[in-house]
Amino acid sequence: xxxxxxxxxxxxxxxxxxxxxxxxxxxxxxxxxxxxxxxxxxxxxxxxxxxxxxxxxxxxxxxxxxxxxxxxxxxxxxxxxxxxxxxxxxxxxxxxxxxxxxxxxxxxxxxxxxxxxxxxxxxxxxxxxxxxxxxxxxxxxxxxxxxxxx
Numbered sequence: 001x002x003x004x005x006x007x008x009x010x011x012x013x014x015x016x017x018x019x020x021x022x023x024x025x026x027x028x029x030x031x032x033x034x035x036x037x038x039x040x041x042x043x044x045x046x047x048x049x050x051x052x053x054x055x056x057x058x059x060x061x062x063x064x065x066x067x068x069x070x071x072x073x074x075x076x077x078x079x080x081x082x083x084x085x086x087x088x089x090x091x092x093x094x095x096x097x098x099x100x101x102x103x104x105x106x107x108x109x110x111x112x113x114x115x116x117x118x119x120x121x122x123x124x125x126x127x128x129x130x131x132x133x134x135x136x137x138x139x140x141x142x143x144x145x146x147x148x149x150x
Contacts (some may be wrong), residue, residue, distance in 0.1 A: 014119035017060055022052050025126045031133075045133050048140045052129070060117050062125070064132025066094060066110040070143045076150060077106050083146055084108060093135040110139040 015021070022041050026033050033043035033052075042051040047069040055061040072080060077098060084096040094110030101107060112132035116124075 012121055012123070014121055016058070017054060017062060017116050017120050017125070019054065021120070021122060021125055022054075022062075022129070025122055025129050026052075028122075028126070029130075046137045046140060048136055050133055050136055052132075055113075056115070056117075058117075061113060061115045062120075062128060064094070064112045064129060064136065066132065066136025066139065068108045068110065068136075068140045068143050070108070070140065070147050072106040072108075072147065072150075074100065074104050074106055079146070079150065080106055080108060083143070087139065087142070091135070091139075093131055094139055096139055108139070108143055110136045112136070 019035075019039070019041060023033070026041070026043070031043055031045075033041055035041055040051055040053060042049060044050075045066075049067045049069075051063075051065045051067070053063040053065060055063055077100065080098045084098055087096045094112045096108055096110050099107050099109055110132075112128065112135060114120075114124075114128045
């Protein structure tokens with residue numbers, strides 16, 4: 001068994017999800033991140049902007065939302081739908097979908113979500129953060145391959 005990146009027994013305690021916990025988990029991995037003007041935590045991972053949103057009535061849900069760096073033309077939307085449908089069929093994470101921006105470009109978003117109504121440990125949070133980041137980056141790589149083939 002590997003040593004925990006979190007000191008003491010604190011990492012085993014179930015507690016309400018908080019921005020401080022998210023930052024602590026990112027700090028433990030030495031991941032760079034920032035907090036935007038709305039208080040949302042995000043980072044740049046392999047060129048993809050990944051947000052760590054807290055959602056729900058008590059902000060007990062975590063959504064790791066990866067906004068892919070690859071931008072497509074509106075004409076590519078049917079191919080992007082095909083890509084996302086195949087991705088969602090073949091991959092468990094992240095859920096992928098197409099979004100058309102206000103300026104008429106198409107992007108793909110990937111999401112990994114977890115509901116911690118009863119609380120979360122730092123180790124559980126760490127696992128979901130890693131899943132969202134790693135699978136989001138893998139989605140970005142696959143989109144890069146698609147973009148070169150269009």
